[in-house]
Amino acid sequence: MIKPLVTLVGLLHKSKISEQVRYASQALPQLSSEKYNIKRKDFGTIKSSDVSYFKSILNEGRVLTDENDVMPYNIDWIKNCRGQSTVVLKPQNTAEVSAILKYCNEKRLAVCPQGGNTGLVGGSVPVFDEIVLNFSLMNKIESLDDVSGALICEAGCILENLDNYVRERGLIMPLDLGAKGSCHIGGNASTNAGGLRLLRYGNLHGSILGIEAVKADGTVIDCLKALKKDNTGYHLKHLFIGSEGTLGFVTKVAVSCPVLPKAVNLGFFGVENFENILKLYKSAKSSLGEILSAFEMADFDSINSTVQNLKLPNPIADYPFYVLVETHGSDDVHDGEKLSRFLSKEMESGLIVDGTVTSEPSKMQTIWNLRESIAGAGLVVGYVFKYDVSIPLKNYYDLVPILRKKVGDKALIVCGYGHVGDGNIHINVTVPKYSQEIASVLEPYIFEEVSKLNGSISAEHGIGFRKPKYIHYSKDKSALQLMKDLKQLMDPNGILNPYKVLPDTV
Missing domain, CATH: 3.30.465.10 (Uridine Diphospho-n-acetylenolpyruvylglucosamine Reductase; domain 3)
Incomplete structure (x- = not known):
């Protein structure tokens, strides 16, 4: 039955969740160049005169060279990739970025741009000794x-x-x-x-x-x-x-920026199988139409990992699948009536087995925390192979049970969750620690299967450092050649974020 969301105790604040995940393991990851057998390209090597120049335009406090200060900028947040940069620069405006890149281009010094460093494919950390250009001070x-x-x-x-x-x-x-x-x-x-x-x-x-x-x-x-x-x-x-x-x-x-919705509602439902999720999505598009803002799914293992590893409360009982439906609209009464009709209809049809609905901001955040924390939950107990792919909806969940069988007891968890509304599924394979044996079982197999379904090997996280050699599963030779031509035109010395996106050969 659908019930109001009760007050939940023991909820970790999102910032605390992030810190728990971040410090789940203090061990330094292996150097990316060694782990993935990458050879350094023919770039210049940073000299003391280069550091002096950077200090002349940024001032000393925005040029980091101490090993302990630089180390956090060399490692991605999931602790998969680790670079060897010795210099981090923190510009405050576009003119400083321009001066830095002009100088680096003349000296053939490679540069890696970095924002919040929340990526999952190693795109925002160096591979070798690229200069890290961190944008955190350009925040106006x-x-x-x-x-x-x-x-x-x-x-x-x-x-x-x-x-x-x-x-x-x-x-x-x-x-x-x-x-x-x-x-x-x-x-x-x-x-x-x-x-x-x-x-x-x-x-x-x-x-x-x-x-x-x-x-x-x-x-x-x-x-x-x-x-x-x-x-x-x-x-x-x-x-x-x-x-x-x-x-x-x-x-x-x-x-x-869109207008702030005046009416927001959130539903979290238990569903028996994935086929019913697709039926529910079709019904939601028809019944909720213009107010439907999100339609998310997660399997049991995804939600259970946040419950077990991060101690987040699940407001409903255990089910094989969960669906999160959000609406954004301008009229509480109108939107509430539409959502109520949708719920009544699908409870009667059996597509929704159990669930909770709320329009209270704190309770909605509780539910969103459960969904948003899946990405980091596995990092508490081991290493996570993360895949972010787009697949036609009829095949959306097919790869998860296939991978469970393929990896077997070598994995702690194989789970799937994501954005049904745009065909993007996230597949996480959690293992006790990184293993080249397991990596070879998963890759390129998963990309081959996605390609057979006419899907995309990257739906939203990009290609970064980890996927260039697999990009051909989503882009043909003519497209890749045009991308290389654009790169040559705009960055002829190849100093901008090298080893990322484009493969060395087409």
Whole structure:
């Protein structure tokens, strides 16, 4: 039966959850170059004179060279990748980014851009001794037009801070991620991040109105107009959205922010099988229509990992699958009636077995915490192979039971969860520790299977460092050659985020 959400005790605050996951293991990961057998490319080597130059334009406090200070910037948050950088630079404005890149290009010094470092494919950490260009100090909001909803800000603004800012002015950010408390909007743009409410608000290719970016030679590309329509020539902003810092470094973003919904409702339901999830999704699109903002699914093992590893409470009983349905609208009564009719209909049909609904912000956050914490829960007990793929909905969950059988008792957990509304499923394989044996069982097998289904090997996390050799499963030779041509044109010395996105051979 559907019941109101009761008060839940023992809930860890999201920041505490993040800290628990972050410090689950203090062991340093193996160097990426050794782990993945990568050879350093022919770049320059940083000298004391280079460090002196950087200090002359940034001041000494924004040039990190001490090994202990630099180490955190060398490691990704899931502790899979580890670089060997000896210098971290923290610019405060576009002019400084331009000066740094111009100098590095002339000296053939490789540079790795870094935002909140919340990526899952090693795209935001160096592989060898690339200079880390960290954008955390470029965090100013330049303007907000509360009529058009156009927000202009610097790349280092944290997503959650932006959302809080625009909410106070009757708007919301079109993007919502589990990592919103840490991730930067520049990194979101550079990876074309998807998130929890893509079903309603679309991806960043549609929400970003303009971009300012810096090319490898220091040239500033100003495409920062905050216009909904600008049909003058090539859409250059799209070159930088999703290119993961390989064509230029995003320094400012103009984003279209939707109106803050006046009525928000959230339902969390138990479902017997995946076939019923698809039926429920079809019904939700028909019954809830314009107010449907999110339709998420998670299997039992996904939710149970957050319950067991992070001690988060599950507001309903154990079921094979769970569905999270959110609505955004402008009329409490209207939206409540639509949701009630949908629930009554699907309880009677048997698609919804049990669940809870709420419109109270604190209780909605409790449920979202349960869903958003899945990505980090496995890290508490071991190493997690994470896959982020798009698959046609009829085959959406097929790979999870196949992988469970293929990996067998070598894995602690094999689970699937994700955004049914856009066909993006996250598959996590948790093992006691990283093993090349298990890696070889999973890869490239999982990408081959995705390719057979005409899916994408990366739905929202990008290609980064870990997937370039598999990108051909989603892009053919002609597309890859064009990508290489663009890279050669915009970064002829290859200094921008090397070893990422593009394979060495097509």
